Amino acid sequence: MPxxxxxxVSDIAPGRGALxxxxxxLHSDAPSRSLNGSWRFRLSPTASVTEDFAADSFVDDGWDSxxxxxxxxxxxxxxxxxxxxxxxxxxxxxxxxxxxxxxxTGDYRRHFDVPADWSDAERVVLRFDGVESLFRVWVxxxxxxxxxxxxxxxxxxxxxxxxxxxxxxAVRVHQxxxxxxxxxxxxxxxxxxxxxxxxxxxxAGGIEDVWLRTGFDHGRGRVEAEITADAAAFPVxxxxxxxxxxxxxxxxxxxxxxxxxxxxxxxxxxxRLYDTTVSTATETIALRVGFRTVEIRGxxxxxxxxxxVFHGVNRHETHPExxxxxxxxxxxxxxxxxxxxxxxxxxxxxxxxxxxxxxxxDELGFWVVLECDLETHGFEKLDWVGNPSDDPAWREACLxxxxxxxxxxxxxxxxxxxxxxxxxxxxxxxAAMSSWVHARDTGRPVHYEGDYTGEYTDIYSRMYxxxxxxxxxxxxxxxxxxxxxxxxxxxxxxxxxxxxxxYAHAMGNGPGAFDQYxxxxxxxxxxxxxxxxxxxxxxxxxxxxxxxxYYAYGGDFGEVVHDGNFVMDGMLLSNDVPTPSLxxxxxxxxxxxxxxxxxxxxxxxxxxxxxxxxLRFRWRVEHDGVPVASGDLEIPVVGAGESQWASLPQVAVAxxxxxxxxIDATLATPTAWAxxxxxxxxxQLDCSTRRPVPAVRPQADWRPGDGTxxxxxxEFTGGSLVRLAGRAVTGPRLELxxxxxxxxxxxxxxxxxxxxxxxxxxxxxxxxRDGLDRLTTRRxxxxxxxxxxxxxxxxxxxxxxxxxxxxxxxxxxxxxxxLRVEIEPSRGWQAVxxxxxxxxxxxxxTAPVDGAQWFGLGPLETYPDSLxxxxxxxxxxxxHDLSVDYARPQETGHRSELRRLTxxxxxxxxxxxxxxxxxxxRRPGFTLSRHTPQQIAxxxxxxxxxxxxxxxxxxxxxxxxxxxxxxxxDVWPDFALRPESRTIRLRISEG
Numbered sequence: 001m002p003x004x005x006x007x008x009v010s011d012i013a014p015g016r017g018a019l020x021x022x023x024x025x026l027h028s029d030a031p032s033r034s035l036n037g038s039w040r041f042r043l044s045p046t047a048s049v050t051e052d053f054a055a056d057s058f059v060d061d062g063w064d065s066x067x068x069x070x071x072x073x074x075x076x077x078x079x080x081x082x083x084x085x086x087x088x089x090x091x092x093x094x095x096x097x098x099x100x101x102x103x104x105t106g107d108y109r110r111h112f113d114v115p116a117d118w119s120d121a122e123r124v125v126l127r128f129d130g131v132e133s134l135f136r137v138w139v140x141x142x143x144x145x146x147x148x149x150x151x152x153x154x155x156x157x158x159x160x161x162x163x164x165x166x167x168x169x170a171v172r173v174h175q176x177x178x179x180x181x182x183x184x185x186x187x188x189x190x191x192x193x194x195x196x197x198x199x200x201x202x203x204a205g206g207i208e209d210v211w212l213r214t215g216f217d218h219g220r221g222r223v224e225a226e227i228t229a230d231a232a233a234f235p236v237x238x239x240x241x242x243x244x245x246x247x248x249x250x251x252x253x254x255x256x257x258x259x260x261x262x263x264x265x266x267x268x269x270x271x272r273l274y275d276t277t278v279s280t281a282t283e284t285i286a287l288r289v290g291f292r293t294v295e296i297r298g299x300x301x302x303x304x305x306x307x308x309v310f311h312g313v314n315r316h317e318t319h320p321e322x323x324x325x326x327x328x329x330x331x332x333x334x335x336x337x338x339x340x341x342x343x344x345x346x347x348x349x350x351x352x353x354x355x356x357x358x359x360x361x362d363e364l365g366f367w368v369v370l371e372c373d374l375e376t377h378g379f380e381k382l383d384w385v386g387n388p389s390d391d392p393a394w395r396e397a398c399l400x401x402x403x404x405x406x407x408x409x410x411x412x413x414x415x416x417x418x419x420x421x422x423x424x425x426x427x428x429x430x431a432a433m434s435s436w437v438h439a440r441d442t443g444r445p446v447h448y449e450g451d452y453t454g455e456y457t458d459i460y461s462r463m464y465x466x467x468x469x470x471x472x473x474x475x476x477x478x479x480x481x482x483x484x485x486x487x488x489x490x491x492x493x494x495x496x497x498x499x500x501x502x503y504a505h506a507m508g509n510g511p512g513a514f515d516q517y518x519x520x521x522x523x524x525x526x527x528x529x530x531x532x533x534x535x536x537x538x539x540x541x542x543x544x545x546x547x548x549x550y551y552a553y554g555g556d557f558g559e560v561v562h563d564g565n566f567v568m569d570g571m572l573l574s575n576d577v578p579t580p581s582l583x584x585x586x587x588x589x590x591x592x593x594x595x596x597x598x599x600x601x602x603x604x605x606x607x608x609x610x611x612x613x614x615l616r617f618r619w620r621v622e623h624d625g626v627p628v629a630s631g632d633l634e635i636p637v638v639g640a641g642e643s644q645w646a647s648l649p650q651v652a653v654a655x656x657x658x659x660x661x662x663i664d665a666t667l668a669t670p671t672a673w674a675x676x677x678x679x680x681x682x683x684q685l686d687c688s689t690r691r692p693v694p695a696v697r698p699q700a701d702w703r704p705g706d707g708t709x710x711x712x713x714x715e716f717t718g719g720s721l722v723r724l725a726g727r728a729v730t731g732p733r734l735e736l737x738x739x740x741x742x743x744x745x746x747x748x749x750x751x752x753x754x755x756x757x758x759x760x761x762x763x764x765x766x767x768x769r770d771g772l773d774r775l776t777t778r779r780x781x782x783x784x785x786x787x788x789x790x791x792x793x794x795x796x797x798x799x800x801x802x803x804x805x806x807x808x809x810x811x812x813x814x815x816x817x818x819l820r821v822e823i824e825p826s827r828g829w830q831a832v833x834x835x836x837x838x839x840x841x842x843x844x845x846t847a848p849v850d851g852a853q854w855f856g857l858g859p860l861e862t863y864p865d866s867l868x869x870x871x872x873x874x875x876x877x878x879x880h881d882l883s884v885d886y887a888r889p890q891e892t893g894h895r896s897e898l899r900r901l902t903x904x905x906x907x908x909x910x911x912x913x914x915x916x917x918x919x920x921x922r923r924p925g926f927t928l929s930r931h932t933p934q935q936i937a938x939x940x941x942x943x944x945x946x947x948x949x950x951x952x953x954x955x956x957x958x959x960x961x962x963x964x965x966x967x968x969x970d971v972w973p974d975f976a977l978r979p980e981s982r983t984i985r986l987r988i989s990e991g
Contacts, residue, residue: 008146009047009134009177010097012393014400017137017145018154019125022407023209023228025153025355027286030206031118035169035197039110041066043080047103047174054138054170060109068197069130071190071323072106074540080106081175083323083540084189085554087563088423090181090378091189096386097178106192108171112199116164121201124162126169127155129354130195130324134177138170148179148397151324151351151373152404158199182388182397185350185375185422187316187567188538190323195354205233206283211410212238212276213443214266214291216304221263221291225255225278233280240276240289265304266290266413268344269610271365273413288362290413294444296458299526301445301497303367303416306608306640309521310367311589312345312531313338313571314502317353320541320551320574326354333576335364336673338535341578341586342680344608347501347531350375350422352405361414364673368414369447369501369531372405372433374398374421390427398429399436406440417459419501420448431456449501453489460493463502464968467516473498474524500530504964506581507569508742508886511964512865513972514588522606532585533967538567539574539887548943551575551887565742568887569966579884580860583869587682592638592665594683600645601663601683605638612638615680616668619649621687624657624899625855625874633663651687658855658899659687660872684871693916696820696985697813699788707782711789711810712817713990719782719791721810721840725911725990731840732821732984734795734806735954737772738834738891739936740764746965763960763970766831771797773934780805787812802828813987816914821984823957829979832971834891836982837924837956839932844949847905851878852928856898856915862925863894864975865961870896876904879951882928889939894959896925902991903928903953909991915955916985924984927954957982 040063042053052058064079066072072080081104084091092100118124126137132150136143139161147154175191202208209228214221221243227236231252238247243262249255264272273288295302302308315334317324331354338346346366348357351373361368379387388394402420409415418441420433434446434456445458454460465473476494485493504511521527539551551574554562568574571582592612593604605612612635620630635646653659665681667674707719715723721731738744744764758766767773780792788811796803807822821838842849857870859877861884883893901913917923929936930948939945961975970976 009099009103009174012097012178012397014149014397015145015147015154017156018147019157022153022404024211024411025408026210028207029284030203031115031121031201033112033199035110035112035199036068037110038065039068039108040064041072042107043072044105044107046101047105048101049105049107049172053107053109053172054143055141056168057141058109063109066108068108069194069325071132071192071194071325073190073192074321074323082557084557084559085187085538085562085567086184086189087186087566088184088377088380089561089563090184091559091561092176092180094378094382096181096388099176099178099180104175104191106173108173108193110169112167112169114162114164114167114199118201119164120204121159122204122206123157123202124159125155125200125202126158127153127198127200128193128195129153129197131171131173131193132191133175133179133183135171135173135193140167148177149373149401149404150179150183152401153408179397181378182374182376182394182401182424184378186377187318188323188540194324195326203282205230205280207233207236207278207280207285209407210278210285210287212278212287212289214289214413215293215443216263216265216291217293219261219263221260223258223260223289225249225258227252227255227278229280233282235280237279238276239279240274242274263291265609266292267303267609268365268367268414269607271363271414273362287411288359290362292413294416296445296497299495299497301459301528304609307525308367308416308528308608310345310499310529310531311343312347312367312369312529313343313535314347314349314531314533315353315535316349316538318536318538320539323540326356328356331357332360335360335366337572337576337578338366339364339673340678341582342589342591343585345369345529345531347371347419349534352409355408358409358412358414362412366414367416368412369417369419370405370409370415371419372402372421374401374424376424379425380423384425387425387427389424389429392428395429395432398433402433402436406437410441416444417447418444420446420457422449424450426450426452447499447501452484453486454493454496458496459499460496461499461501463500464505464964465500465503466969467513467520467972470500470517470527471520471524474520474527476526497528498526499528502533503530503968504532505569505967506532506534506571506579507566507966508888508890509884509892510581510741510743510866510962510966511968512863512962512975513964514585514866515868516972518588532571534570536570536572537574537887538570541574544941544943546943550941550943553887565888566966573885574887580862580869581866583860584866587868590681592681594663594681596648596683596685599648601648602643602645603635603638604643605640607640609640611640612665614668615665618664618666620662621649621651622660622662622873623654625872628652653687653689655689656691658872659689661685661687662871682871686872694813697811699785699790699809699811701785702783702790703785705782705784707784707789707791709784709789711787712812713988714810714817716789716810719779719789724988727845727910728843729840732808732819732838733777734775734793734804734823735837735839735933736775736804736833736835737767737933738959739889739933740767740834741890741962742888743963743965744834744891748965748970763832763834767834770802770829770831771800772834773937774798802826817988819984819986819988822981823983824981825979832960833977833979834960835954835956836958836977836980837954838984840953842903842951842953847908847910848949849879849903849905849910849928849951851876851904852882853902853904854895854898854926855900856923856925857896861892861894862896863959863962865963865972867896872897879928879930885942887941889936889942889945891933891936893927893929894925894956895927897923898926898955899923901926903951904991911991912989914987916987918957918983918985922957925956925959927956928952955984955986957984
């Protein structure tokens, strides 16, 4: 093999031969050819491939075919290796800049045609928009160059190598390289050519690059143009037809700022874009320009003079079948879904996305924090020794990455902040990157969370700050040093806007406390919101041994090191299904607030710049969840940041039913992201007449018995329920366990978690320690009267002296069967409990229970610290739809504030249950599932649960909150469930 082909996988330099400086990703009418499609492909286990495959005479007939763009580990049914998931860990020895000899290397080849009329081109450029991780390029056997920076664009001048007619391009891609040490993002390692490959004919007299910097001030727009072109290319014409702009710059010296009148500003709420062209005699560049001014004034982040609140998400590029391969239709729907859920901002974690995504962000309207392709998180294990962020040898590689990031995307109005990268410690290279950005773009601030002391960034940013700490930052109530800061550094940070670049870790069932953070943002102007981690799960579609499809996570591909299901941490499941957390987020951050006061309602517009002229307000009245009246609510147009009062309709209050008034703010006309009538904000008012709860009838004349009897529709043997309404039913069995959520399974940090926590130990570990998943029962006594049965049970676990006394009283009250369960724990319980409830088993019999109708909170699951998306009403769902298919099975399906529940089998009502509040007015919740909490807890994937026709009904007096402990903090004390006495009262009748 010729020596010049030797791979330099340990070379820190960003590459050789790629064109510099980098330039914008532009829509040009210059001739181009997509080289996407089928390529010949061969995978070798190491980088030491000896065959000279790059020669145009090489015969590749024996090679496979692979699509470009793609990731080779997602092609070929496992023939080309398998994906690897790590969060922080490096999947190879930490020996920078070296990587192992076991370095999968993919060789790609394809033929392409160069038209005869391209002979007039000044240059022919070969562009790669994304290759992981190091690649080298040959054209017709001529080595062109190499590059690294997986999510960055690289262009090569191939003019001297191409010829009219048939040509051959060869690309060698190494999975591991020195660049892998700075691409340690929390995601799958997915090698290959995964973005577009394009051949471009650059015309003589064309435009190499253009940057239209825009500003806005009280109806006036400003354009500062930067045109990169030879002097011979001039004159250059700028046209904005809607603004009657037709401006000619005759020479480079004539290019000067241009003021424009009659301009409408761009914002994430009203993303006004103007079709614009910049042209010479031989090339026309098309742009969509938005006018806005970004500034930091004091500790406020402003766009067009108004404070911005980021209701954002961290967005990775991920798809269960394509990985990071871009699909525009899917991406557009992805962003439209964000808009429908009141999300207004995106942090591109942790690299620039496909450039078309930013076109869509401009069009649909998002505030974008555009992040550089940089993360060195694995060096944290070494206490950051050898970290590339502070090693001068890596400086040029780091600078190359930020230059390519900024230059590619600088024309997008949606980008309001540049971010240097993520979780890379700190050091001189990051400071140099920031210095370069500040010099290059004075119109956008620089962000990097790891700059705790504020040495080189413009925004104070934190990850997973607790609610108390966030309040302290917002109120500036503490003058002591901030995290890792001296007092002087703390003082500097306190002068800056504050941003939670990551918070509310949305892994599995959770997080809780969205509303607590949002309340702080409303209260303290310095707080500018944040970005939930994260938008969607990263599951990879796989097939179980029995043929069942499922979404795989870390460890499912036999990785040597991996981080399990930590990659499944989004508010959107891998199959695009919104989780309850996304609905909760939508409700918490809704841009219209309603405050009821007597016969009026105050309507506050919380938007940045849009008034409410695009909204319609509708009201409806329901009696026990049944609609009885509706209409339009007349509200004057409310300006951004303003409030208006409106009169409420006359509400007919039902004497024997709950009466609820609901107001919805809906879209008055269709938008690019939602239809007319889409609900963006909701509020409810309880107008009910208070009705007394039936008192507990005192029982006397209890006498011992064998407990074999019938009470109404219930049949008992030995004091235990065996049938209800002729159906086999068992219970109530005390249930204190829930299948641990990901938050439940996460160790306590021992700092700001609950008083009951133990550092380094998860709540789930404590529950298993105390035997909550394996409770056993000893019947203490059975007694009865003429119309009642009472049992007393002592419930405890093996190897434990802790116990719970459970008294169950069945009686006939007002002609109905009533169950009252009194639950009382012994002394000595130390940890929080996951739930306090009772479980009933409903075997399939002739007609399995397969659904529920209920009056209470719904339609989705709710928990003590995640209730805002719930509304009081009448709902129905199948037993399957009551649960969420989290990638790792866990607690799901709890509906709070239950009033009435009907269990169904098909269209047949089986049992009706009325839930009575306890003496403090607290209502129970319910869960209906095909599996017990213990069965769910043992499964690693949904397919492992298997089929079941037995339904399990759990009625909970209380549930523990969700929290965000997977990456963040535990359940807020107000929502932590400590062992306590509880009462459950149910009235049960035949369906």
